[in-house]
Amino acid sequence: MVALLVGMCPGLDEGLLRSLRAADIRTVEDLVSSDIEDLAQKCSVSYKALFAVRRVLLAQHTAFPVSGADLYEELLSSTAILSTGNPSLDKLLDSGLYTGEITELTGGPGSGKSQVCFGVAVHIAYHLKQSVIYIDTTGGLTAGRLLQMLQTETNNRDEQMEALQRIHTFRLFDVCALLDCLYGLICGRGRGACVGGGSVKALIVDSVSAVIAPLLGGKQNEGMSLMRQVAAALKTMAKDFSVAVLVTNHVTRSGSGEAQPGLGVSWSHVPTTRILLERVESGASGRRSATLIKSSRQACLIKEDFDLQWWSRAEGGRGGGGGGETSGKRKLDETDP
Amino acid sequence: MKRPVSSLSLGSSLKGKLVRAGFQFTTDLQDLNPEHLSAEAGVSQQEALEALQAASSGHGVAPVTALELLQKEEEFRSIVTFCSQLDEALGGGVPVGKVTEICGAPGVGKTQLCLQLAVDVQVPAVFGGLGGQVLFVDTEGGFQVQRLVDLAGAAVRHCSLLAEDEEQRVAMTTFTVETILSNVFLVRCRDYVELLAELHLLADFLSNRPRLRLLVIDSVAFPFLRLHDDLSQRTRLLQGLGLRLIAAATGHNIAVVTTNHMTTRLHSSQAQLAPALGDVWGHAPSIRLLLRWEESRRLASIVKSPGHMDASVQYQITYQGFRDADQSERPPSKRPRSQTDQSASSRKNTGT
Numbered sequence: 001m002v003a004l005l006v007g008m009c010p011g012l013d014e015g016l017l018r019s020l021r022a023a024d025i026r027t028v029e030d031l032v033s034s035d036i037e038d039l040a041q042k043c044s045v046s047y048k049a050l051f052a053v054r055r056v057l058l059a060q061h062t063a064f065p066v067s068g069a070d071l072y073e074e075l076l077s078s079t080a081i082l083s084t085g086n087p088s089l090d091k092l093l094d095s096g097l098y099t100g101e102i103t104e105l106t107g108g109p110g111s112g113k114s115q116v117c118f119g120v121a122v123h124i125a126y127h128l129k130q131s132v133i134y135i136d137t138t139g140g141l142t143a144g145r146l147l148q149m150l151q152t153e154t155n156n157r158d159e160q161m162e163a164l165q166r167i168h169t170f171r172l173f174d175v176c177a178l179l180d181c182l183y184g185l186i187c188g189r190g191r192g193a194c195v196g197g198g199s200v201k202a203l204i205v206d207s208v209s210a211v212i213a214p215l216l217g218g219k220q221n222e223g224m225s226l227m228r229q230v231a232a233a234l235k236t237m238a239k240d241f242s243v244a245v246l247v248t249n250h251v252t253r254s255g256s257g258e259a260q261p262g263l264g265v266s267w268s269h270v271p272t273t274r275i276l277l278e279r280v281e282s283g284a285s286g287r288r289s290a291t292l293i294k295s296s297r298q299a300c301l302i303k304e305d306f307d308l309q310w311w312s313r314a315e316g317g318r319g320g321g322g323g324g325e326t327s328g329k330r331k332l333d334e335t336d337p
Numbered sequence: 338m339k340r341p342v343s344s345l346s347l348g349s350s351l352k353g354k355l356v357r358a359g360f361q362f363t364t365d366l367q368d369l370n371p372e373h374l375s376a377e378a379g380v381s382q383q384e385a386l387e388a389l390q391a392a393s394s395g396h397g398v399a400p401v402t403a404l405e406l407l408q409k410e411e412e413f414r415s416i417v418t419f420c421s422q423l424d425e426a427l428g429g430g431v432p433v434g435k436v437t438e439i440c441g442a443p444g445v446g447k448t449q450l451c452l453q454l455a456v457d458v459q460v461p462a463v464f465g466g467l468g469g470q471v472l473f474v475d476t477e478g479g480f481q482v483q484r485l486v487d488l489a490g491a492a493v494r495h496c497s498l499l500a501e502d503e504e505q506r507v508a509m510t511t512f513t514v515e516t517i518l519s520n521v522f523l524v525r526c527r528d529y530v531e532l533l534a535e536l537h538l539l540a541d542f543l544s545n546r547p548r549l550r551l552l553v554i555d556s557v558a559f560p561f562l563r564l565h566d567d568l569s570q571r572t573r574l575l576q577g578l579g580l581r582l583i584a585a586a587t588g589h590n591i592a593v594v595t596t597n598h599m600t601t602r603l604h605s606s607q608a609q610l611a612p613a614l615g616d617v618w619g620h621a622p623s624i625r626l627l628l629r630w631e632e633s634r635r636l637a638s639i640v641k642s643p644g645h646m647d648a649s650v651q652y653q654i655t656y657q658g659f660r661d662a663d664q665s666e667r668p669p670s671k672r673p674r675s676q677t678d679q680s681a682s683s684r685k686n687t688g689t
Binding site for chain 2: 002114115118133134139141144145148161166172174176177179180181187209211225229232233252286
């Protein structure tokens with residue numbers, strides 16, 4: 001609903017505006033959807049003038065169609081694929097996180113969602129040398145763990161510090177603060193990292209369900225609307241600024257005990273790709289299995305096993321080989337060359 | 338990109354009136370004064386002022402780079418548990434600024450560990466502790482002052498044996514059983530309403546007591562077990578509770594420790610013990626410790642942590658409190674927490 005204001009188009013002057021207000025026409029929608037003849041009589045304005053104003057307003061507020069070829073060209077030039085750093089996950093995601101899309105990781109507690117987010121942030125900050133924005137709503141962000149992951153990539157302290165400086169973190173614990181933060185990034189008036197600057201290529205929100213789930217259900221009616229606002233803000237960031245968005249979600253158990261992603265059916269349309277992480281019961285402590293449950297590019301329900309220790313592997317060794325170690329991660333670092 | 342008015346943190350009826358009057362984006366509200374807006378939208382002067390303030394402010398906080406976060410984390414010490422193997426697995430002890438959950442079957446030692454942490458947080462800084470106070474929220478009635486006196490006495494004896502230089506001896510004069518007891522604030526909550534009310538008042542309590550470094554809730558499961566007939570309300574209350582605890586932990590730099598019961602979960606015709614309150618609560622704590630029996634040994638396992646590997650260590654509970662297994666005969670020299678040792682362990686943390 002766009003308000004009618006003076007000067008919006010030639011012919012819409014103060015006098016016309018006042019007579020339209022008197023006839024209870026306040027917005028462009030009201031004007032366009034009402035009967036012009038009737039309105040001209042009620043407001044004692046000429047039919048032609050009103051018709052001209054209506055035509056200009058329609059032209060100003062219509063969406064333009066774009067040809068498929070132009071859209072394809074634009075997509076080719078603006079989309080980038082960011083590898084997650086773990087080859088098994090990349091295989092599931094069709095070689096990585098696509099900019100302009102929202103990818104969701106879902107799983108129960110302790111299934112490794114935050115670890116994958118850390119690994120992705122470290123990989124993008126160090127190997128791809130791009131800025132990453134990390135919004136943490138669970139309190140689980142540990143900079144020491146990010147440093148551990150960086151230490152397996154390089155021994156050079158300056159490079160580690162430089163990579164850490166490319167990860168910008170926000171710690172928020174309610175949905176209004178999250179919306180403020182997202183819109184602050186979009187409009188570029190927030191101090192610090194601005195998405196429009198071009199260097200930010202990834203936005204990670206861990207987790208989006210922690211702030212939205214308490215608002216759904218019961219007698220509260222604002223929850224769905226706020227969820228849609230968050231979805232709209234994330235989609236705008238992804239599409240308009242060519243950013244890859246990675247969010248995490250919790251799981252709920254359906255009647256038969258199966259794990260389903262949380263936040264319901266309304267949220268399920270928001271991410272383009274969804275991966276379910278689960279613990280592997282037998283096997284070493286770091287093993288997890290990832291299942292693709294929604295994708296527009298690959299066949300669904302592909303399953304891949306991977307090791308959380310991939311991001312803290314010793315140099316030159318595969319993560320699978322390190323799965324047998326149950327000693328602390330810090331001990332693993334000390335034996336690095 | 339313009340920000341829609343419906344995403345501002347205002348009352349829903351006010352937002353509805355603004356949208357119906359045609360103000361869809363915050364840019365529409367920018368150059369108006371309150372009288373004009375209240376006339377246009379049919380709202381009161383007060384509400385118009387509120388709407389204009391919300392539209393012009395609210396760009397969120399500034400981001401913190403991961404490097405600054407790392408420096409802040411290195412400043413904070415962890416709370417030792419006096420079981421050196423568990424402390425090593427946890428990278429120094431129970432971390433400050435995070436929510437840790439201790440789950441286990443009845444009688445395995447959850448309340449004992451909570452009492453031990455309530456004493457350990459008060460160890461003076463010269464000995465490597467935090468010198469902080471503790472708020473103990475007891476919902477089950479398991480808090481026993483006599484036991485706390487025993488643990489406090491053992492800790493004081495341990496530290497007085499370690500005191501070497503003048504500074505430490507001076508610190509020992511303020512670290513006595515009486516002062517330990519006076520730094521523990523006990524609250525008894527009988528049902529979930531009292532627990533939620535106590536947490537509502539937590540922010541004020543914390544701002545009046547800047548030395549508070551530990552919040553123990555023993556247990557968080559007990560008051561909610563009675564809500565089994567309205568599970569959706571229980572879920573919402575637990576999620577809100579979890580968020581509030583995490584916000585308190587990070588905002589005021591305290592360690593939050595909660596205890597949880599175990600429940601049986603049927604999984605493909607096999608009965609397994611799993612922490613109670615479901616997956617919904619499972620997402621709230623950052624670190625989860627599982628205490629369990631294995632034949633006659635007691636084991637503590639880390640089952641969820643953002644920064645540590647899954648590990649299992651053995652512990653035991655003696656007259657002196659929570660200790661390493663088969664350590665009761667050795668002289669108390671296992672944790673000489675002098676200053677040089679603390680800097681060595683912090684260097685180890687950064688991996689250089």
